[in-house]
Amino acid sequence: MKIVVCxxxxxxxxxxxxxxxxENIDESSIEWIINPYDEFALEEALRIKEKKxxxxxxxxxxxxxxxxxxxxxxxxxxxxRALLIETAExxxxxLLISQALxxxxxxxxxxxxxxxxKAGIDENNSAIGAMLAEQLNLAHVGFVRKLTETEEGKWLCxxxxxxxxxxxxxxxxxxxITAEKGLNxxxxxxxxxxxKAKQKELKKINFSSLNIPKDLTSLKFTSYQIPNTNIEPYMxxxxxxxxxxxxxxxxxxxxxx
Amino acid sequence: xxxxxxVSVDFLDNQAKNSSLDLISFAFKQNWSxxxxxxxxxxxxxxxxxxxxxxxxxxxxxxNSNPQILTEFLSSLIKEQKPNLVLASSLQHNLEVFPRxxxxxxxxxxxxxxxxxxxxxxxxVKKSLFAGKCQAxxxxxxxxxxxxxxxxxxxxxxxxxxxxxxxxxxQLNWYFEEKDNYKLSQIKQNQLNQRPxxxxxxxxxxxxxxxxxxxxxxxxxxxxxxxxxHAAIGASRAVTDAGWCPHSMQVGQTGKTVSPQLYxxxxxxxxxxxxxxxxxxxxIVSINKDPSAPLFQKSHYGLVGDxxxxxxxxxxxxxxxxxxxx
Ligand SMILES: Cc1cc2nc3c(=O)[nH]c(=O)nc-3n(C[C@H](O)[C@H](O)[C@H](O)COP(=O)(O)OP(=O)(O)OC[C@H]3O[C@@H](n4cnc5c(N)ncnc54)[C@H](O)[C@@H]3O)c2cc1C
Numbered sequence: 001m002k003i004v005v006c007x008x009x010x011x012x013x014x015x016x017x018x019x020x021x022x023e024n025i026d027e028s029s030i031e032w033i034i035n036p037y038d039e040f041a042l043e044e045a046l047r048i049k050e051k052k053x054x055x056x057x058x059x060x061x062x063x064x065x066x067x068x069x070x071x072x073x074x075x076x077x078x079x080x081r082a083l084l085i086e087t088a089e090x091x092x093x094x095l096l097i098s099q100a101l102x103x104x105x106x107x108x109x110x111x112x113x114x115x116x117x118k119a120g121i122d123e124n125n126s127a128i129g130a131m132l133a134e135q136l137n138l139a140h141v142g143f144v145r146k147l148t149e150t151e152e153g154k155w156l157c158x159x160x161x162x163x164x165x166x167x168x169x170x171x172x173x174x175x176x177i178t179a180e181k182g183l184n185x186x187x188x189x190x191x192x193x194x195x196k197a198k199q200k201e202l203k204k205i206n207f208s209s210l211n212i213p214k215d216l217t218s219l220k221f222t223s224y225q226i227p228n229t230n231i232e233p234y235m236x237x238x239x240x241x242x243x244x245x246x247x248x249x250x251x252x253x254x255x256x257x
Numbered sequence: 258x259x260x261x262x263x264v265s266v267d268f269l270d271n272q273a274k275n276s277s278l279d280l281i282s283f284a285f286k287q288n289w290s291x292x293x294x295x296x297x298x299x300x301x302x303x304x305x306x307x308x309x310x311x312x313x314x315x316x317x318x319x320x321n322s323n324p325q326i327l328t329e330f331l332s333s334l335i336k337e338q339k340p341n342l343v344l345a346s347s348l349q350h351n352l353e354v355f356p357r358x359x360x361x362x363x364x365x366x367x368x369x370x371x372x373x374x375x376x377x378x379x380x381x382v383k384k385s386l387f388a389g390k391c392q393a394x395x396x397x398x399x400x401x402x403x404x405x406x407x408x409x410x411x412x413x414x415x416x417x418x419x420x421x422x423x424x425x426x427x428q429l430n431w432y433f434e435e436k437d438n439y440k441l442s443q444i445k446q447n448q449l450n451q452r453p454x455x456x457x458x459x460x461x462x463x464x465x466x467x468x469x470x471x472x473x474x475x476x477x478x479x480x481x482x483x484x485x486x487h488a489a490i491g492a493s494r495a496v497t498d499a500g501w502c503p504h505s506m507q508v509g510q511t512g513k514t515v516s517p518q519l520y521x522x523x524x525x526x527x528x529x530x531x532x533x534x535x536x537x538x539x540x541i542v543s544i545n546k547d548p549s550a551p552l553f554q555k556s557h558y559g560l561v562g563d564x565x566x567x568x569x570x571x572x573x574x575x576x577x578x579x580x581x582x583x
Binding site (some may be wrong): 007011013014015017019026082091093094098121122123124126128130134135138139140142145146156159160161162163164165166167169170171172175181216218219220221223224225226227230231233234235241243248250251256257 | 438512
């Protein structure tokens with residue numbers, strides 16, 4: 001079985017974001033990690049590989065050269081080889097990103113399963129998985145938190161919907177699945193595997209060589225702003241009874257209740 | 258130039274969701290003409306859609322759950338209607354279908370958006386990045402006709418408008434043929450959770466490690482009950498990691514991003530990843546025994562004290578108020 005996992009490099013969740021003027025994000029102090037949801041996707045791929053003989057896990061990412069580090073981590077976790085679509089600068093248009101990823105996946109020989117995270121924690125668009133599925137003409141299920149192979153060789157996807165209901169969907173491969181937290185607990189790469197990963201294949205593909213029309217859409221991030229969430233808190237003191245009474249009164253007065 | 262917007266309306270138990278009606282009403286107030294797409298609706302349920310400001314309604318009593326199938330139909334409708342903008346709520350089902358539609362039609366796509374504005378030549382979309390740590394304005398040419406999914410509760414709550422001409426209603430005769438490679442086999446309703454989803458709730462009461470154990474979440478349930486059917490329960494990651502609550506209840510950068518009218522944090526310290534998911538809430542209340550807990554700096558009202566003493570008092574106070582009214 002051949003599995004392609006699409007991963008994105010994103011700022012660590014603990015990073016504070018700083019701006020350069022109001023037109024750019026200052027990347028100098030950012031600590032980069034693999035998008036946590038993509039890590040669940042990768043871990044799931046590795047677990048399938050461990051169960052099935054002759055499986056291959058290919059990790060694919062796109063972005064500036066810093067992204068190589070994320071791919072090395074993925075290789076150290078156990079992926080067999082990596083592909084990097086290298087771009088001069090960061091590209092944020094999901095339509096462009098998915099076209100490039102899709103083109104490279106098509107150039108790979110037939111893949112059975114494409115896995116990726118449900119969303120990037122940076123832009124939170126949830127676009128790439130579904131767009132890739134459309135491009136590759138595949139069925140897809142998003143937000144999967146449990147994946148099991150059935151006796152008939154199909155794949156049972158379980159997910160939870162917003163209203164609290166659980167859905168089960170049976171998929172036949174080839175297909176695309178996006179991972180939600182809860183799917184698994186990603187492994188940490190061991191030291192020997194980190195060493196081994198340095199020898200594994202990491203192929204770079206130049207974005208411009210893919211001939212994706214860059215003016216497909218006009219989407220452009222034009223200005224950034226750090227919202228000021230620091231508030232002067234109004235501290236309510238007194239006994240618990242007094243605190244409760246005063247809070248309810250204030251909430252009512254400000255029509256919060 | 259008159260602007261035409263197609264709003265895809267979500268239905269739950271034969272009722273249009275408020276988040277969808279908010280979008281219709283929002284578009285109506287901008288003087289855009291609204292085409293509402295209502296799948297899984299019955300004819301009676303279209304009244305609220307009309308009143309929110311839809312000029313034209315396409316409806317179908319069924320909705321197919323396979324994104325691949327729906328994409329087919331939605332794309333052809335959009336091609337035929339040529340709206341300048343497609344709007345829907347950023348909810349899971351929509352997040353599966355609309356990126357596919359956008360890809361097929363080669364239209365730009367953004368989800369989890371906070372606002373959309375129109376200038377002479379551009380669409381300006383406000384996006385929250387890194388779960389709210391930063392915001393950006395995304396510019397798009399007007400003629401790009403983007404597909405934008407909006408985070409619930411970001412535009413004003415809908416009003417019923419005096420629509421002079423009655424909306425044109427057209428029933429779609431789409432026939433959804435199931436595919437062999439995708440089969441929705443089971444939907445289990447969660448009996449326990451009769452509460453609204455976190456992303457749509459107007460009031461959220463969240464518990465952190467300070468709750469000390471799963472059994473104490475009863476206390477938050479009780480408080481939520483006093484606040485009515487719009488209140489939901491959330492949790493910090495410390496709580497979901499400990500298995501006290503399911504992950505679906507986690508608020509934060511690796512959980513849900515929420516922006517209710519009222520967020521009450523009980524025993525939550527205020528780690529950056531938690532703040533990322535809730536700091537856009539309209540009013541924030543913190544209850545914490547540690548006066549130096551960072552969350553106080555992001556709260557409108559702070560109560561220093563033991564939550565096990567304060568919450569029962571809140572419940573008592575609210576129950577008394579209801580008793581006085583009846
Ligand atoms: C990659 C990554 C992603 C993360 N994503 C998220 C996320 O999405 N959401 C999230 O929430 N966290 C997330 N975290 C975890 C985050 O860093 C914190 O560890 C977590 O939010 C802490 O939860 P807490 O506030 O409940 O617990 P603590 O920090 O332990 O705080 C407990 C608080 O309860 C108070 N308290 C204790 N007893 C009482 C009492 N009787 N009465 C009143 N107050 C009391 C204490 O004073 C304290 O302030 C993430 C971390 C990482 C590394």
